[in-house]
Amino acid sequence: MQAGDTMTDVEPRQGAPRKTEVPLTDTAVLSAKPLLHIEDVSLFYGPKQALFNIDLEVREHSVMSLIGPSGCGKSTLLRCINRMNDLIPNVRIQGSVKVGDDDIYDPAVDVINLRKRMGMVFQKSNPFPKSIYENVAYGLRIQGVKDRAVLDEAVERSLIASGLWDEVKDRLKESGLGLSGGQQQRLCIARAMAVRPEVLLMDEPCSALDPLATSRIEELIFELKRDYTIVIVTHNMQQAARVSDFTAFFWMGKLIETGLTEMLFTNPRVRMTEDYISGRFG
Amino acid sequence: MARHFDNELRDLKFSLLAMAGQVEEMILLTHNSLMERSDADARRVNDLDKAVDELELRLDQACIDLLALRAPFASDLRLIASTLKIVPELERIGDHCTNIARRALILNPMPPLALGDGLRKLGEETLSMVRRAVDAFVNGDADLARAVIQADDSVDALYVDINRELLRLMLADPLTIERASHLIIVIKNWERIADQATNIAEEVLFIIGGVSVKHPYLQTPPDQA
Known part of the structure; x- marks a missing residue:
């Protein structure tokens, strides 16, 4: 504290008022209600346990990053959210995963309908060997939508939302496979969005992309959270720090720490988290 | 797992300590220049200031390089971010010492005031605060950092007392006005050095705990968070 005023021949450094710290987190997500409720989830591949009693909530219109070393269970947990693990033989899941009030493991749940609510984007872009238009319209077509105007609207809306419209609007009939890697990934995001899911699940969506394409996807994630709730698995610490509101750190199938991204990356509570994000292990 | 980055962080800390060491020496010489009326020490303060300025530039660059190239997180990030803030505090202490030493060169040929x-x-308490703030940084000692912050109140009180004493002297005898005016500037600079030591101690607490302790009146009480 500076003592009483008096004459001085130096510039007082602290004369200018300092601003109070403003959290970098989008403050709206702090008051958002949880959409995904993962409660006491354990998963077994045959006799091997891959997830241990995971409790995690993801708030509406927020981005949650799942981080951790390879094999820690983050992608396994992501696949629990849209029941993709059902496709793997000998998988057993305990606990509950709810979207809103709906338990997605309720035997009465229609898995196809569930996956419409959970768009998924994979590590490697996987456009179908079809035109750009048909890639985006695919989800709606298999739902039985035939009305051309409805399809046109969905394709345009999704391509605009994925930031691809201006680049492809004049060649919608060309093959999706002719796009660059970054464009193909945004095409897959557009395809996932066409059926208006509630949640977007992204499994290392930028790991095969160059920095520029990565940057575009990250900007897109930032835009998309206005309309979607996003869960992203990433090995890139800087990416987790840049795009997510909340981060969860996993190790050996256990959730070690979760919290606001800015807190987890500046002042983690658990030593293991600190060591991992600082590159001391993993 | 040992990281090359750990060596770089260790080098950064060593460089900061080298700068702090230079600044401590400046404070000691500044104190002597006044108390022992040593013009030689006053001139030496001026010489050392250049070395401190050079270290400031070098440390600034090292911090920017580490931020850009290593993209640090958690305690590594806090150490580098706080170093970026401690360095200008040390540099400013050097400037305050130079200001005091300049006044010492004016005052020393004059008869001393009856203070x-x-x-x-x-001077002693301020030097002690800077030394302890640097020790707290070296040893990651939160208790010592908090003690430095508390000590600032006693320096402020000393400053106010001396200021009053000087005003009394000037009122009683106009012939003291020139010397007392210089001394008012001297004590203001000492007081500012103590503020800078407090700022360093606050940064040390941030490095250790990850929570800013600055401006407690702006902090939200836990029950209202």
Whole structure:
């Protein structure tokens, strides 16, 4: 504290008022209600346990990053959210995963309908060997939508939302496979969005992309959270720090720490988290 | 797992300590220049200031390089971010020492004023605060950092007492006005050095705990968070 005023021949450094710290987190997500409720989830591949009693909530219109070393269970947990693990033989899941009030493991749940609510984007872009238009319209077509105007609207809306419209609007009939890697990934995001899911699940969506394409996807994630709730698995610490509101750190199938991204990356509570994000292990 | 980055962080800390060491020496020489009326020490302060300025530039660059190239997180990030803030505090202490030493060169040929022991105590207490703040940084000692912050109140009180004493002297004898005016500037600079030591101690607490302790009146009480 500076003592009483008096004459001085130096510039007082602290004369200018300092601003109070403003959290970098989008403050709206702090008051958002949880959409995904993962409660006491354990998963077994045959006799091997891959997830241990995971409790995690993801708030509406927020981005949650799942981080951790390879094999820690983050992608396994992501696949629990849209029941993709059902496709793997000998998988057993305990606990509950709810979207809103709906338990997605309720035997009465229609898995196809569930996956419409959970768009998924994979590590490697996987456009179908079809035109750009048909890639985006695919989800709606298999739902039985035939009305051309409805399809046109969905394709345009999704391509605009994925930031691809201006680049492809004049060649919608060309093959999706002719796009660059970054464009193909945004095409897959557009395809996932066409059926208006509630949640977007992204499994290392930028790991095969160059920095520029990565940057575009990250900007897109930032835009998309206005309309979607996003869960992203990433090995890139800087990416987790840049795009997510909340981060969860996993190790050996256990959730070690979760919290606001800015807190987890500046002042983690658990030593293991600190060591991992600082590159001391993993 | 040992990281190359750990060596770089260790080098950064060593460079900061080298700068702090230079600044401590400047404070000691500044104190001597006044108390022992040593013009030689006053001139030496001026010489050392250039070295401190050079270290500031070098450390600034090292911090920017580490931020850009290593993209640090958690305690690594806090250490580098706080170093970026501690360095200008040290540099500013050097400037304050230079200001005091300049006044010492003016005052030393004049007869001393009949002051109590406050001026000596002010210099000693300020030097102690800077030393302890640097020790707290080296040892990651939160208790010591908190003690430095508390000590600022006693320096402020000393400053106010001496200021009053000087005003009394000037009122009683106009012939003291020139010397007392210089001394008012001297004590203000000492007081500012103590503020800078407090700022360093606050940064040390941030490095250790990850929570800013600055401006407690702006902090939200836990029950209202």
